[in-house]
Amino acid sequence: MKLTRREFAVGMTAAIASMSLPRLASAQSSLVVPTYGGLWAKFWEENLLPGLTSATGIQPQLDVGLGKDFVAKIRAGGDRSPYSIFMGNENIAAVLRAEGFFEPFDLAKVPNAAKTFPQFINKDAKGIRAIVSPIGLAYRTDLVKTAPTSWHDLWENPEFKGKTGLYQIGNTGAVLFLRLVAELFGSGPDDFDTAFTKIKELLPFTQASWSGEVATALIRGDAIIAPVDWTEIMTLQDKGAPVAIVAPKEGVLAFEQSFNLVATGAEKDAAHAYLNYILDAKVQQDMAKAFYTSPSNSESVVDDALKARTPIVGPRMAEIKSYDWDSYVDKAAEIADRWNREMA
Amino acid sequence: MSAVEAAPRVEGRSNRGSTTWMVVPALVLLIGFFALPYLTIITMSLREASTRAVYGEGFTLAHYTTALGDFYIWGILGRTLLIGATVTVISLLLGYPVAYHLAKSRSRWTSLLYIFVLSPLLVGLVVRTFAWMIILSNNGVANQALQAVGLIDFPLQLMNNSLGVTIALTHVFLPFVILPLLGNLQAISPDLAMASRSLGASRMRTFWKVTLPLSMPGIQAGTILVFVLSISAYVTPAMLGGTGGRTMSVLVVQYLVDNFRWPAGAALAIIMAAVAVIFVGLYLRLTARAMRRLP
Numbered sequence: 001m002k003l004t005r006r007e008f009a010v011g012m013t014a015a016i017a018s019m020s021l022p023r024l025a026s027a028q029s030s031l032v033v034p035t036y037g038g039l040w041a042k043f044w045e046e047n048l049l050p051g052l053t054s055a056t057g058i059q060p061q062l063d064v065g066l067g068k069d070f071v072a073k074i075r076a077g078g079d080r081s082p083y084s085i086f087m088g089n090e091n092i093a094a095v096l097r098a099e100g101f102f103e104p105f106d107l108a109k110v111p112n113a114a115k116t117f118p119q120f121i122n123k124d125a126k127g128i129r130a131i132v133s134p135i136g137l138a139y140r141t142d143l144v145k146t147a148p149t150s151w152h153d154l155w156e157n158p159e160f161k162g163k164t165g166l167y168q169i170g171n172t173g174a175v176l177f178l179r180l181v182a183e184l185f186g187s188g189p190d191d192f193d194t195a196f197t198k199i200k201e202l203l204p205f206t207q208a209s210w211s212g213e214v215a216t217a218l219i220r221g222d223a224i225i226a227p228v229d230w231t232e233i234m235t236l237q238d239k240g241a242p243v244a245i246v247a248p249k250e251g252v253l254a255f256e257q258s259f260n261l262v263a264t265g266a267e268k269d270a271a272h273a274y275l276n277y278i279l280d281a282k283v284q285q286d287m288a289k290a291f292y293t294s295p296s297n298s299e300s301v302v303d304d305a306l307k308a309r310t311p312i313v314g315p316r317m318a319e320i321k322s323y324d325w326d327s328y329v330d331k332a333a334e335i336a337d338r339w340n341r342e343m344a
Numbered sequence: 345m346s347a348v349e350a351a352p353r354v355e356g357r358s359n360r361g362s363t364t365w366m367v368v369p370a371l372v373l374l375i376g377f378f379a380l381p382y383l384t385i386i387t388m389s390l391r392e393a394s395t396r397a398v399y400g401e402g403f404t405l406a407h408y409t410t411a412l413g414d415f416y417i418w419g420i421l422g423r424t425l426l427i428g429a430t431v432t433v434i435s436l437l438l439g440y441p442v443a444y445h446l447a448k449s450r451s452r453w454t455s456l457l458y459i460f461v462l463s464p465l466l467v468g469l470v471v472r473t474f475a476w477m478i479i480l481s482n483n484g485v486a487n488q489a490l491q492a493v494g495l496i497d498f499p500l501q502l503m504n505n506s507l508g509v510t511i512a513l514t515h516v517f518l519p520f521v522i523l524p525l526l527g528n529l530q531a532i533s534p535d536l537a538m539a540s541r542s543l544g545a546s547r548m549r550t551f552w553k554v555t556l557p558l559s560m561p562g563i564q565a566g567t568i569l570v571f572v573l574s575i576s577a578y579v580t581p582a583m584l585g586g587t588g589g590r591t592m593s594v595l596v597v598q599y600l601v602d603n604f605r606w607p608a609g610a611a612l613a614i615i616m617a618a619v620a621v622i623f624v625g626l627y628l629r630l631t632a633r634a635m636r637r638l639p
Contacts, residue, residue: 068601068602068604071604072601075398075604075606095395095604098395098396099395099396099398100396100397168587169602170601170602170603206504206586207504207586207587209582209583213583216474216477217481220477220478220481220482220483220484221482221483222481222482222483329395330395332395332603332604333393333395333603333605333608336598336603340416340587340590340595340598341416343587344587344588
């Protein structure tokens with residue numbers, strides 16, 4: 001068959017249009033929910049989304065990535081965000097909030113918010129930190145003689161000198177640690193000068209971009225102690241690695257997954273229903289079992305077996321140090337630059 | 345002009361028309377996926393910074409002047425170029441003998457060597473880099489082996505610096521210098537070397553005076569590929585470089601993705617691209633001049 005140029009051009013246009021139209025149509029009619037890879041994506045695909053569909057009738061599309069990818073997509077989307085609901089660490093959510101991409105939730109549409117520990121609901125419902133992964137001090141049980149009990153041990157126990165692992169500044173874990181150190185040694189979580197001075201005392205330390213890299217450093221023995229989340233350490237323990245994690249007496253940090261209503265999203269009612277389902281007591285319990293998060297719903301039941309592995313639950317949720325990130329947004333770039341230059 | 349002379353010219357014009365049409369899809373692709381994104385990045389790099397919007401309302405050159413006046417950025421730029429140049433030179437030194445052997449060999453084991461050459465590309469980048477972490481870390485295979493044979497008492501710092509990045513990038517990009525060289529060496533007629541030998545030149549003199557000069561186009565293509573790929577690599581420097589081996593790509597991604605500083609990150613990306621273009625341009629001129637002087 002011979003095609004003229006015109007026929008070829010028309011055919012190609014039609015083919016491209018036919019490929020893109022179903023996507024456009026589906027984007028307009030259903031909720032897109034972002035989540036992370038690995039255990040998270042598995043749980044969303046096998047458990048959470050089927051459960052949501054049977055409870056609410058909503059059939060969302062899943063988008064797997066990193067919080068920072070979701071930020072880029074919302075920013076690039078302008079007034080037509082691909083998401084109606086955002087999930088990401090609270091310090092990252094604060095960036096989009098400052099830029100005006102979010103609007104408050106209508107808590108009347110999120111009944112489970114009433115059962116959520118109040119410390120995880122931002123002022124005026126501008127974001128709810130619905131999934132909480134506590135960060136403690138993890139260490140190698142075979143290489144550490146004196147198990148840590150306090151964050152101060154990082155500075156005071158000579159065993160840890162030169163053998164500490166920390167997140168690099170691009171990871172939320174690093175900024176959380178920075179604010180903790182500012183609080184422990186300085187005038188408060190915004191005393192960054194003191195925090196930098198104290199953290200520099202820990203040099204040289206291994207820096208890792210994400211929890212899996214911290215875990216690798218621990219397994220290799222390049223680091224024998226590191227602040228890292230329970231999820232990572234419990235997963236390593238399940239594989240038989242000689243690691244343990246403790247909640248320091250001053251309190252723990254946490255990766256707090258902040259859910260926010262995107263002002264330019266098209267599915268706001270579905271977004272409310274999705275968040276309500278995420279906050280459900282049973283769903284929070286299932287998440288704790290799947291990847292060792294701490295249920296944010298005060299009515300979630302945690303059995304003794306799970307409590308032995310995930311101790312920061314129930315009343316102990318008060319040990320989690322939650323910081324306000326809205327004021328941090330203006331300093332974030334300067335602090336990242338300073339970390340790069342000084343922590344080498 | 346006779347009809348016989350005119351005929352090919354008419355046919356040539358017609359051919360030019362059809363070949364021009366054939367360029368259009370690639371041109372559309374280049375404009376759509378290269379030129380337009382670059383224009384967007386340039387525009388972004390000129391926007392004012394803001395923490396209350398993706399970027400400010402006005403335009404400014406501040407991101408360029410700040411970056412170009414910052415010794416820290418210059419240091420990282422210099423390190424990036426040094427890593428690129430080192431990887432390129434080592435890859436050429438290691439790759440040339442392999443390509444030469446592959447081009448000349450008639451052994452049945454040659455296909456196995458091909459697989460070895462391509463093997464770095466058969467494994468995922470992240471997996472491959474993790475393997476290097478296991479080898480190069482303080483408690484890794486390399487340090488344990490050196491300690492076991494008594495060559496060192498304390499672990500050497502083989503990663504979280506430029507050394508680790510250079511080693512891993514050389515491994516990854518070695519095929520990119522071997523393959524163009526191989527094609528080039530295979531295209532050199534063996535009669536030339538035989539003629540040289542028959543005229544009394546030694547094996548070494550034949551190589552220096554005949555084979556090496558004729559393989560310059562392959563060297564040029566392979567080294568440019570490796571240099572450009574090395575200075576723009578992200579995953580390997582991000583995973584093995586740590587703070588001591590941070591390169592411009594890592595810094596750009598940190599600005600854009602970690603810190604959400606799109607205008608400043610875009611300016612760094614443009615600076616990096618401009619420097620790469622200048623270096624590759626200079627290299628092309630130098631090598632082209634060298635090739636013109638060949639016997």
